[in-house]
Amino acid sequence: MTGVAERREAFRAMHEAGCFLLPNPWDVGTAKYLASQGFAALATTSSGAAWSRGLADGAMDLDAVLAHLSEIVGATDLPVNADFGHGYGSDAEGVMAAVARCCDTGVAALSVEDATGDPARPLFTLEDAVARIRAARAACDAAPGRAMLVGRAECFLVGHPDPLAESLRRIAAYAEAGAEVLYVPGIATPEQIEAVVRTASPLPVNLLVSRPVGLTMEAIAALGIRRVSVGGALAGVAWGAVGRAVAAMKAGRFDELGTRMPGGELDRLFAG
Template identity: 50%
Template sequence: MRPTPADKRQAFRALHAEGCFVLPNPWDAGSAVLLESLGFKALASTSAGMAWGMGRPDYGVARDEVLSHLSVLTHASALPVNADFENGFSDDPEGVAANVALAADTGVAGLSVEDSTGDAQNPLYEFDLAVARIAAAHKALAGSGVVLTARSEGFIRGRPDLDETIRRLTAFAEAGADCLYAPGLPGEAEITAVVRAVAPLPVNVLSPGLPVATLAGWGVRRISVGGSLARAAWGGFLAAAREIADQGTFDALARGAPGGELNRIFAEAQARLG
């Protein structure tokens, strides 16, 4: 039986209450189905993975294209889906509010809003505006059950200031964020400082390549991998294609997933979801 959006939101919120879980990032319906088959409890979209699949660079997709993509993911899997919703596709709080409401209508169980402007010279929204944007998103999602994750992007946008990152994250928490996320935190000192600063709210970490158990021991509740799974898939594709183009041989194709296994997994998912 296909779970309802309300079912997924309740399950997703419960995952944040204790322990630590991995939130892998599919980039299309097939990768979402495969990740579900491996036993993960929830999924997250990836703006980069989606864009690459469309032959575009990261941040090269429009809002309505993202909304359509989110609908595909939420219908492909019985798992809760968290939306990588970039900067909310608007600079002003009113626009963010309207857009996150549209994202909620796709059936997502959670979504993230960044404080990144897309302007290399001024990469982060001014503090008060950044907080107002999260407050507007929180108000727009009130009563929906959707988990709102507020992201502060300084460590991946050329502004690696831990004090300012914590200042923003704690203000986002006060503005109504349910989960906090600062991608690119470099190590234990920075990660644990963020965890302590926003406790008891959960913290998401972009995997730095460390074991789940290590990050869980630091107090992290949620781990995502961003576009890394998509990059791994593209890496295998490029290696095989380059071998054919450059050498005229086909050895790398033998490392592909067996077609029979893929057909079985997708057939089972189709039967389960109807």
């Protein structure tokens, strides 16, 4: 298996030019399947992992998240970008300790977001969020080969009244604090994407495409995006297929089962 430091270096190099797709498996099987399809790197999804355990997004504790990351990292030789929530620490010191443990799983990169999970105060103050990014940066720098740090502004997802302006303010601060990739989940229009890319420059930007947005990879690349992830969308697609098949069976029909991937094909993949 490729060494952790080498995978981190390779992943960092992927961000230097062009635009690549970073699909999101939610278990070992989907990680192995996506690796077999020729992707150069993978990213975890907190929502997909939680749903596979019968939990809501965000309900996995730190130990469960770390175990999941270790499984995904061990499933393939590809670099893995970890969805690491808000850093699993009540303060900057706690974030630093948790991120160090995250790096120990062998991930090539990890994201730290500024959403608190508390509806009464959905975002950390900018001062607190910056302190958490700085703490995560210190832990990433101490890891062999230096794990990459992704700074996420969650303004669109938490219903901020002026999400684009606040996101731009925050990603500029996260870049100064040490984030190497910037990420504003929820942007979808060319105008929003261009504004984020312009503010982030020269740092690379991750674009989340979790639903059809009318943009192809070619168009997204032309807007200056360096990497595209899909979050929990693939897991949602799988759950959607299960839901349609179950609804059909409850109605006395089994036609949806014809859309399944053949078991023999899966056995050949996982036996390799």
